[in-house]
Amino acid sequence: MTSPLRLGIAGLGTVGTGVVKIIQNHHDLVAGRAGRRIEIVAVSARNRSKKRGIDLSGYDWEDDPVALAERSDIDLVVELMGGSDGPAKATTVAALSHGKDVVTANKAMLAMHGQELAERAEAAGRALRFEAAVAGGIPVVKSLAEGLAGNRITRVMGVMNGTCNYILTRMEDAKLPYKKVFEEARKLGYLEADPSLDVGGIDAGHKLALLTALAFGTRVDFSGVHIEGIEHITIEDITRAGDMGFRVKLLGVARMTGRGLEQRMTPCLVSKGSPLGRLEGATNMVVLEGDSVGQIVLRGPGAGEGPTASAVMGDVVDIARGLRVPVFGLPASALEQAPAAITATPAPYYLRLELLDKPGALARIAAVLGDVGISIDRMRQYGHAEAVAPVLIVTHKTTRDALDVALSRFGATGVLAAEPVAIRIEAF
Amino acid sequence: MTSPLRLGIAGLGTVGTGVVKIIQNHHDLVAGRAGRRIEIVAVSARNRSKKRGIDLSGYDWEDDPVALAERSDIDLVVELMGGSDGPAKATTVAALSHGKDVVTANKAMLAMHGQELAERAEAAGRALRFEAAVAGGIPVVKSLAEGLAGNRITRVMGVMNGTCNYILTRMEDAKLPYKKVFEEARKLGYLEADPSLDVGGIDAGHKLALLTALAFGTRVDFSGVHIEGIEHITIEDITRAGDMGFRVKLLGVARMTGRGLEQRMTPCLVSKGSPLGRLEGATNMVVLEGDSVGQIVLRGPGAGEGPTASAVMGDVVDIARGLRVPVFGLPASALEQAPAAITATPAPYYLRLELLDKPGALARIAAVLGDVGISIDRMRQYGHAEAVAPVLIVTHKTTRDALDVALSRFGATGVLAAEPVAIRIEAF
Numbered sequence: 001m002t003s004p005l006r007l008g009i010a011g012l013g014t015v016g017t018g019v020v021k022i023i024q025n026h027h028d029l030v031a032g033r034a035g036r037r038i039e040i041v042a043v044s045a046r047n048r049s050k051k052r053g054i055d056l057s058g059y060d061w062e063d064d065p066v067a068l069a070e071r072s073d074i075d076l077v078v079e080l081m082g083g084s085d086g087p088a089k090a091t092t093v094a095a096l097s098h099g100k101d102v103v104t105a106n107k108a109m110l111a112m113h114g115q116e117l118a119e120r121a122e123a124a125g126r127a128l129r130f131e132a133a134v135a136g137g138i139p140v141v142k143s144l145a146e147g148l149a150g151n152r153i154t155r156v157m158g159v160m161n162g163t164c165n166y167i168l169t170r171m172e173d174a175k176l177p178y179k180k181v182f183e184e185a186r187k188l189g190y191l192e193a194d195p196s197l198d199v200g201g202i203d204a205g206h207k208l209a210l211l212t213a214l215a216f217g218t219r220v221d222f223s224g225v226h227i228e229g230i231e232h233i234t235i236e237d238i239t240r241a242g243d244m245g246f247r248v249k250l251l252g253v254a255r256m257t258g259r260g261l262e263q264r265m266t267p268c269l270v271s272k273g274s275p276l277g278r279l280e281g282a283t284n285m286v287v288l289e290g291d292s293v294g295q296i297v298l299r300g301p302g303a304g305e306g307p308t309a310s311a312v313m314g315d316v317v318d319i320a321r322g323l324r325v326p327v328f329g330l331p332a333s334a335l336e337q338a339p340a341a342i343t344a345t346p347a348p349y350y351l352r353l354e355l356l357d358k359p360g361a362l363a364r365i366a367a368v369l370g371d372v373g374i375s376i377d378r379m380r381q382y383g384h385a386e387a388v389a390p391v392l393i394v395t396h397k398t399t400r401d402a403l404d405v406a407l408s409r410f411g412a413t414g415v416l417a418a419e420p421v422a423i424r425i426e427a428f
Numbered sequence: 429m430t431s432p433l434r435l436g437i438a439g440l441g442t443v444g445t446g447v448v449k450i451i452q453n454h455h456d457l458v459a460g461r462a463g464r465r466i467e468i469v470a471v472s473a474r475n476r477s478k479k480r481g482i483d484l485s486g487y488d489w490e491d492d493p494v495a496l497a498e499r500s501d502i503d504l505v506v507e508l509m510g511g512s513d514g515p516a517k518a519t520t521v522a523a524l525s526h527g528k529d530v531v532t533a534n535k536a537m538l539a540m541h542g543q544e545l546a547e548r549a550e551a552a553g554r555a556l557r558f559e560a561a562v563a564g565g566i567p568v569v570k571s572l573a574e575g576l577a578g579n580r581i582t583r584v585m586g587v588m589n590g591t592c593n594y595i596l597t598r599m600e601d602a603k604l605p606y607k608k609v610f611e612e613a614r615k616l617g618y619l620e621a622d623p624s625l626d627v628g629g630i631d632a633g634h635k636l637a638l639l640t641a642l643a644f645g646t647r648v649d650f651s652g653v654h655i656e657g658i659e660h661i662t663i664e665d666i667t668r669a670g671d672m673g674f675r676v677k678l679l680g681v682a683r684m685t686g687r688g689l690e691q692r693m694t695p696c697l698v699s700k701g702s703p704l705g706r707l708e709g710a711t712n713m714v715v716l717e718g719d720s721v722g723q724i725v726l727r728g729p730g731a732g733e734g735p736t737a738s739a740v741m742g743d744v745v746d747i748a749r750g751l752r753v754p755v756f757g758l759p760a761s762a763l764e765q766a767p768a769a770i771t772a773t774p775a776p777y778y779l780r781l782e783l784l785d786k787p788g789a790l791a792r793i794a795a796v797l798g799d800v801g802i803s804i805d806r807m808r809q810y811g812h813a814e815a816v817a818p819v820l821i822v823t824h825k826t827t828r829d830a831l832d833v834a835l836s837r838f839g840a841t842g843v844l845a846a847e848p849v850a851i852r853i854e855a856f
Contacts, residue, residue, distance in 0.1 A: 022578045022720055032645065032758050033577045131575070137721035139567075139575025146751075147559070147567025149461045150450045150741025217460065275727065278706065292450055293565040293738035299703065299725040310721035313578025323574075323751050330460050 004037035005320040006073060008100075010065035010091050011080030012045035012052060015105055015132065018309025019078060019316075020054045030313070034320035044068040069095035076101040076319055078312060084108035092117060096124045103315040105132035105308055111206035114213060114220030115335065118327035128327045129315035134207045135160050135284040137307025138300040139314060144214045144288055145329040151290025153215040155255045157426065161204040162282030162302040163190045164230050164250040169280045172238045172247070178231065190282070200229035201250060205265040208252035211286070212263050213328040216256045217335055220328070221263070224340035228266040237421055240352055240392050241269050244378065247277045251426055260341035268426040269350050275299070276428055287428070344400050348377060348425040351393040353410070354418040357384070361415035362391065368413060372406045374398045388417040394425070432465035433748040434501060436528075438493035438519050439508030440473035440480060443533055443560065446737030447506060447744075448482045458741065462748035472496040497523035504529040504747055506740060512536035520545060524552045531743040533560035533736055539634035542641060542648030543763065546755035556755045557743035562635045563588050563712040565735025566728040567742060572642045572716055573757040579718025581643040583683045585854065589632040590710030590730040591618045592658050592678040597708045600666045600675070606659065618710070628657035629678060633693040636680035639714070640691050641756040644684045645763055648756070649691070652768035656694040665849055668780055668820050669697050672808065675705045679854055688769035696854040697778050703727070704856055715856070772828050776805060776853040779821040781838070782846040785812070789843035790819065796837045802826045816845040822853070 007023075009016055023030065023040055031037045042060035044067075062068040069077045069091045077095035079102055081088045088109050095102045097120070104110070110117065110130055121128035131141045135158065144153070159165050163185060170181045182199065185191055190198075197203045209222040230250050238248050246269035254263045270276045275297045279285045284302030289295050301307040328335055355361040362381065369376060378394040395403075403422055410416055435451075437444055451458065451468055459465045470488035472495075490496040497505045497519045505523035507530055509516045516537050523530045525548070532538070538545065538558055549556035559569045563586065572581070587593050591613060598609045610627065613619055618626075625631045637650040658678050666676050674697035682691045698704045703725045707713045712730030717723050729735040756763055783789040790809065797804060806822040823831075831850060838844055 018720070026578065026580060029580060029645075030578060032762055033573075035754070035759075138724060139571045142570060142575050143567045145461075146746060147570050147742045148738060149745035150454065150458060150738050152454060152457060217457075275703070275706075278703075290738065292446070292734040292741070294729045294732075294735055296566060296726070296728040299727070301722045304722075306720040307722055310576060310578050310718060313720070314575045317577035318574060321751070321753055323749070325749055326463070331463075334460055 002036045004039045005034070006039055006041045006075045007078055007316070008041055008068045008071060008074040009043045009078045009080065010068055011082065012043060013080065014305045015308045015312065016045070016080040017052050017054055018305035019080070019312050022309055022313050024054070030317060034317045036320055038316060038320055041074050042068050042071060065091040066094045069100065070098050074100060076103065076316065078316070079104040079106060082106055082108070084112040089113060093120060096120045096126050096128065099124060099126065101127040101319050103129050103312055103319065105130070105312060107133040107203065107206040107210060111209045111220060111222040114210065114328065115332065118332040121327050122332050127319050127324055129318065130210065131315050132308045132311035134210055135286050136300065136302040136304065137310045138284060138286060138298045139311070140211070140286045140298055141214060142314065143296065143298060144211065145325055148288060148290050148293055151292045153288065153290050155253065155289040156211050156215045157428070158208070158211070158252045158284065158286035159249050159276060159279055160207045160252055160284050160286065160302060161198055161250060162284055163198040164204065165279060166190060166282045167199065168230060168233065168238065168248055168250070171235050172242065175235060177235050178233060196229070199231055201227040201265045204250060204252055208254055208263055208265050212254040212261065213335065215254060216261060216338065217330045218261055218338045219335045221261070221340065224261060225263040225265055230267055233267055237352060237423065240390070241350055241423070242272070244350065244380065244392055244394055245272050246270065246350065246425065247272050248423065249276055251276070253426060255345065256338065257341050257345060259343065261338040262341040262344060264344060266424065268424050270426055270428050274428045346397045346399045347427065348397055349395045349403055350423045350425055351395065352421040353391045353393070353416060355389045355391050356415050356417050357387045357389055358415055364413040364415050365410065368406050368409045372402045374402055374406055430464045432467045433462070434467055434469045434503045435506055435744070436469055436496045436499060436502040437471045437506045437508065438496055439510065440471060441508065442733045443736045443740065444473070444508040445480050445482055446733035447508070447740050450737055450741050452482070458745060462745045464748055466744060466748055469502050470496050470499060493519040494522045497528065498526050502528060504531065504744065506744070507532040507534060510534055510536070512540040517541060521548060524548045524554050524556065527552060527554065529555040529747050531557050531740055531747065533558070533740060535561040535631065535634040535638060539637045539648060539650040542638065542756065543760065546760035549755050550760050555747050555752055557746065558638065559743050560736045560739035562638055563714050564728065564730040564732065565738045566712060566714060566726045567739070568639070568714045568726055569642060570742065571724065571726060572639065573753055576716060576718050576721055579720045581716065581718050583681065583717040584639050584643045585704070585856070586636070586680045586712065586714035587677050587704060587707055588635045588680055588712050588714065588730060589626055589678060590712055591626040592632065593707060594618060594710045595627065596658060596661065596666065596676055596678070599663050600670065603663060605663050606661060624657070627659055629655040629693045632678060632680055636682055636691055636693050640682040640689065641763065643682060644689060644766065645758045646689055646766045647763045649689070649768065652689060653691040653693055658695055661695055665780060665851065668818070669778055669851070670700070672778065672806065672820055672822055673700050674698065674778065674853065675700050676851065677704060679704070681854060683773065684766065685769050685773060687771065689766040690769040690772060692772060694852065696852045698854055698856050702856045774825045774827050775855065776825055777823045777831055778851045778853055779823065780849040781819045781821070781844060783817045783819050784843050784845050785815045785817055786843055792841040792843050793838065796834050796841060797823070800830045800834045802830055802834055
């Protein structure tokens with residue numbers, strides 16, 4: 001057996017604690033698989049006296065994570081502090097420039113500085129791996145960058161924020177409005193300190209940007225991700241879309257098109273019967289589509305101590321075994337700067353309209369749609385006691401541009417009792 | 429860019445043809461990812477003149493695959509001939525002993541000779557990889573051996589024979605008996621030349637034996653897999669189990685128990701609402717459970733030219749990148765020879781009984797179950813026009829031994845109109 005792999009762990013929150021536990025509890029098992037022992041030399045965190053339920057007495061303590069990253073007795077730095085800049089980035093840069101490999105769970109840092117860090121890693125000849133940054137315990141980075149390396153990837157999709165999926169399925173199950181479930185989730189501790197990272201789609205958008213780079217060989221472009229959160233999803237739409245055979249998901253979709261790179265993290269409808277439509281609670285799911293493999297679906301826990309630490313350890317064992325894969329699957333210099341697609345690929349849309357109970361109301365709406373070239377696949381008008389009739393329309397494939405024209409013209413018909421709702425339907 | 433990786437491909441059936449297509453069509457894409465060009469030097473197959481729809485003119489032809497494996501201008505042999513012995517094994521042995529890496533899709537060969545071949549690969553310092561041997565395009569070997577390397581694996585489950593799953597779901601959808609659907613599948617070309625490999629569970633058993641070795645660090649023990657096929661599953665049981673909330677699957681389950689290593693490939697019931705229960709058609713699904721990660725579910729195409737070639741290429745690119753993982757995740761000498769568990773882990777069972785319409789019939793059956801310590805979770809008796817009453821029982825957890833005692837005693841009650849059916853329910 002060769003020399004041990006010596007770790008420095010920067011950040012001892014939930015995930016860092018989980019990594020220490022695995023290394024302590026499965027020392028021999030992991031050594032057998034890795035072909036060498038994996039040993040923690042030093043750790044660093046903000047608060048030394050915090051109770052963590054683990055014995056840190058065998059490790060050196062560093063108050064400064066950058067000092068940890070510069071130690072000559074460490075081969076690999078595990079960065080688990082979080083934050084796109086500040087200590088996390090400084091530590092990562094220091095580790096690479098001092099010839100250490102880096103494993104991180106930091107999606108924000110890589111979404112903002114992925115290209116720079118990939119270039120630094122390659123210049124230093126070191127690995128920078130981030131399985132834990134995307135979809136927790138699901139080995140999606142590995143599946144995409146290694147398992148599907150023989151494929152031209154055609155689409156990547158995923159539900160990658162467990163909190164949003166929890167909120168949406170809880171709204172449906174309990175027939176509760178968004179605000180109520182949001183408050184529940186906050187009380188249960190499911191939300192980030194800044195909840196807009198979750199419900200605003202930013203956290204999931206970071207993850208999508210990383211998968212996009214891996215899938216299409218492009219530079220990480222978080223600013224190119226079109227992001228909409230779930231704050232405006234109503235229980236009304238969840239129920240009505242359900243009647244039409246759909247579920248609402250905060251869905252990330254990335255594909256390379258003739259018009260540029262399309263990256264979206266927005267509420268979408270998916271068929272109830274599809275694996276994504278059936279995904280409930282905080283579980284994550286990623287769908288990978290390639291020209292040879294067809295479609296692969298990966299499902300698992302997207303967060304939490306054990307799953308995220310499991311992903312970190314997968315990367316650590318890979319490095320111990322000598323695996324060297326470019327950070328985003330291709331050499332950093334070969335990653336393309338693809339233009340962002342201005343408009344999304346055409347798709348069917350779900351429309352929910354509240355029509356005033358006037359003769360010919362529906363005809364006027366249908367006429368507007370027809371005028372802009374949108375044809376109707378299915379339509380349902382509900383019985384109504386009041387002066388307003390709920391109407392659901394599922395269109396055939398259309399561009400968002402045409403739909404926006406139609407939405408803007410609906411007002412002039414004088415038959416709408418409320419703002420119409422339009423949600424994209426992602427075929428799957 | 430370093431020197432190209434030079435391939436010899438032995439076997440040009442569906443999968444071999446698919447591999448050639450990927451290398452021809454995605455030469456630059458794959459070279460970028462692998463960090464070097466991947467070039468086919470020579471090929472071998474039984475029939476040189478067969479039309480394959482690919483241009484082989486740039487490659488040397490070898491009639492003898494062993495001669496191909498011994499060529500000095502080849503770095504890696506792709507073995508796609510199939511068969512547990514014969515040319516496939518001879519070619520693999522020759523390749524390893526001549527210092528070449530090997531990628532294979534051959535589940536039968538590895539199930540029968542996995543330990544020997546792993547030892548040969550390690551003695552030669554070469555890689556022997558087999559992603560394509562298990563669950564087609566799903567990167568399950570990689571996920572298990574690499575992605576979950578930080579976990580003690582607690583259970584591996586899977587539906588790994590698409591033909592069986594097709595037959596079972598088609599029976600349910602069309603309400604057709606087994607024999608009729610079996611004939612349909614044969615006509616559609618879904619069955620192996622020897623169909624018992626599919627419907628007898630042997631092919632899926634081979635795959636399970638490989639996953640077991642990877643999961644538990646044990647020597648491949650195909651003879652330790654308890655195998656039952658789907659030939660005796662009736663439309664009656666599919667329908668009745670459906671009424672009770674279950675679906676029938678040919679399910680592989682492996683776990684390490686205090687009584688030894690448990691490996692089963694048998695028809696089981698799973699909850700209709702679970703991912704396994706919802707799996708329809710020829711798609712495969714593997715469930716991996718680890719102490720840190722919890723549960724990961726992988727779903728995708730289990731066979732076919734594109735998916736299987738995709739898996740082969742994942743292995744080829746790994747080798748091009750320099751990845752070296754022991755064949756079964758641990759050094760061959762460290763793989764344990766675990767005793768096979770004689771009996772399966774206790775589980776609930778589904779019983780279907782045809783009771784004669786006599787007073788106290790059900791009471792006698794219940795008494796037998798009670799006497800051997802089996803308690804009833806749910807029971808359903810159907811209305812009946814004839815003199816025979818169909819009765820379904822879902823038991824609480826019991827051992828198979830206790831159940832067998834009960835089954836043997838049912839006869840003496842004199843109330844059974846037919847042989848009782850018992851199917852294990854795998855919790856999930």
